[in-house]
Amino acid sequence: MIKNIVNLGDAALYCDFGNEVNKEINSKVIRYFNTLKYKKLKGVTNLSPSYNKLIITYNLSETSFNILKKEIIELEINDNKENISQKINIPICCDDEFSLDIKRLEKKFNKSKSEIIKIFLNKSYFCYMTGFVAGMPFLGDIDKSIQLNRLETPRVKVPKGSVGLTEQFCNVYTFESPGGWNIIGNTPINIFNPSDRNKPNLINPGDEVKFYEIQKNEYRKLYEK
Amino acid sequence: MKSKKMSIANFMKNNYFQVVRGGLNSTFQDNGRENLYHIGLPFSGVMDKRNYLIANKLINNNENDPVIEFAFQGPLLKYFGVTRDIVITGNVNFKIIRNDYTEHLGECYRTIKINDGDTIDIISTNKSVYGYFSISGGFKLSKVWGSFSTTLRAKVGPNNGNKLINGQEIKLNEPKEAIDRKLDFINSNIEFIRVIKGTNFDYFSEQSLKDFFSKKYQVTKLSDRMGMRLEGSKLINIKSTNIKSEGLVKGTIQVPADGKPIILLSDHGTLGGYPKLGVVISADYDKLVQIPPGSKVKFKEIELKDAENLYKLYNMETNNILNKII
Numbered sequence: 001m002i003k004n005i006v007n008l009g010d011a012a013l014y015c016d017f018g019n020e021v022n023k024e025i026n027s028k029v030i031r032y033f034n035t036l037k038y039k040k041l042k043g044v045t046n047l048s049p050s051y052n053k054l055i056i057t058y059n060l061s062e063t064s065f066n067i068l069k070k071e072i073i074e075l076e077i078n079d080n081k082e083n084i085s086q087k088i089n090i091p092i093c094c095d096d097e098f099s100l101d102i103k104r105l106e107k108k109f110n111k112s113k114s115e116i117i118k119i120f121l122n123k124s125y126f127c128y129m130t131g132f133v134a135g136m137p138f139l140g141d142i143d144k145s146i147q148l149n150r151l152e153t154p155r156v157k158v159p160k161g162s163v164g165l166t167e168q169f170c171n172v173y174t175f176e177s178p179g180g181w182n183i184i185g186n187t188p189i190n191i192f193n194p195s196d197r198n199k200p201n202l203i204n205p206g207d208e209v210k211f212y213e214i215q216k217n218e219y220r221k222l223y224e225k
Numbered sequence: 226m227k228s229k230k231m232s233i234a235n236f237m238k239n240n241y242f243q244v245v246r247g248g249l250n251s252t253f254q255d256n257g258r259e260n261l262y263h264i265g266l267p268f269s270g271v272m273d274k275r276n277y278l279i280a281n282k283l284i285n286n287n288e289n290d291p292v293i294e295f296a297f298q299g300p301l302l303k304y305f306g307v308t309r310d311i312v313i314t315g316n317v318n319f320k321i322i323r324n325d326y327t328e329h330l331g332e333c334y335r336t337i338k339i340n341d342g343d344t345i346d347i348i349s350t351n352k353s354v355y356g357y358f359s360i361s362g363g364f365k366l367s368k369v370w371g372s373f374s375t376t377l378r379a380k381v382g383p384n385n386g387n388k389l390i391n392g393q394e395i396k397l398n399e400p401k402e403a404i405d406r407k408l409d410f411i412n413s414n415i416e417f418i419r420v421i422k423g424t425n426f427d428y429f430s431e432q433s434l435k436d437f438f439s440k441k442y443q444v445t446k447l448s449d450r451m452g453m454r455l456e457g458s459k460l461i462n463i464k465s466t467n468i469k470s471e472g473l474v475k476g477t478i479q480v481p482a483d484g485k486p487i488i489l490l491s492d493h494g495t496l497g498g499y500p501k502l503g504v505v506i507s508a509d510y511d512k513l514v515q516i517p518p519g520s521k522v523k524f525k526e527i528e529l530k531d532a533e534n535l536y537k538l539y540n541m542e543t544n545n546i547l548n549k550i551i
Contacts, residue, residue, distance in 0.1 A: 130264055136265055
């Protein structure tokens, strides 16, 4: 299932599942991730699943590239049992205060704001991976008619809760952070909760996410610090 | 019996540091936090592991006890409590202002006794970036997700995931037995930072790769615990400046479209879509992070097998240094 395993530096394995981004390949990555999470191979310190890669870091005092590579190749993969995906609904407010890039999108797609929002809300999205900053979900795929590249010059600060689009993906900024995604709205709820050790991420790889629109007064009521 | 109880109660109340000045970037750190890359949390932990281990060993604390790591300007701490030892490691200018207002220049790599009312002024690191501060008995902190390390961007760690701020207090454990220790140690410089080819090595023009491994690159001011930005010969990408976001590791040298390399450090974002030219070897990481802005670095390409051997050597050296401390 893994097409190729190479080293990334002297303390990480780079497992390549292919170049395409789709649910099928990503599900394979997640299955490996779930198996390894419980397997606890000697020396493994971190697992980083993404669209089509899995990076495994290790303690160089305890294992090495060749040993770990062999263990990964010989690994038996649990079939899907751990892969319990959840359906999650996320409120989004697209008030002008929050939809920072909507004017550009209207021009680019030659569509009104309400048309763009309607297309965005119409689908549910698969969570491919989480990260960059803690808890940030990478969701997809958004409809072809509202796909575009990231900003040419990234913002220095994207507000926490911002919902952004780039290529076939959408995401939620779990912290105020620099970033280049096209922002269409903001969610008042916390996607990352550092005080919950067992489940800090509201959205996890494999989950299905659907957004629903709320107005500004509801946003204020739901707002979580 | 009663008086002993009283004294313990008094002790708990009275042993603390008052943070008069937090410093530029002073955080609690230990060896780092594992197994959370997948939710977006990097290892964090001390940047210069060798100096961290020496700090804990000299003060007779456990290997993985938390220390205060500071960058450039460190904290100014006023001490209240029973006499105890402290140690500062790194290349650091600091002074102790005694409770009778006399000032004494501090010496790194040796235990120093502090008394009630003394102040420690960590003025600056010298030709380096990070320094470490440990105290006998250690800081009174709780682990967050299995570690004392602080990840500022996610606000995860002791002290509510924040850096030290002016006016706060730091609670302390009971001190261990007094000791008097000194280590002869000099932070040596390194001629080359050694690098293993990255997964996108062939994205760069032959000339650019030649430049990268022969010319000097300057560390810019836009460097912190997340990453080190470099200026130098522009690295020309001949394939694609964007790859699909994927996992990253510390030491990764990624090159955005502007052709200026960024080396990812301990607090790095866990996913990224810039091509990876190389990865700094584990054995050179402590030295890399200590290179201050304005300095120039040279890179040298080596093979995985050599990097693995150099890491063994690095570990042996560290153990030799630690074993000298008795």
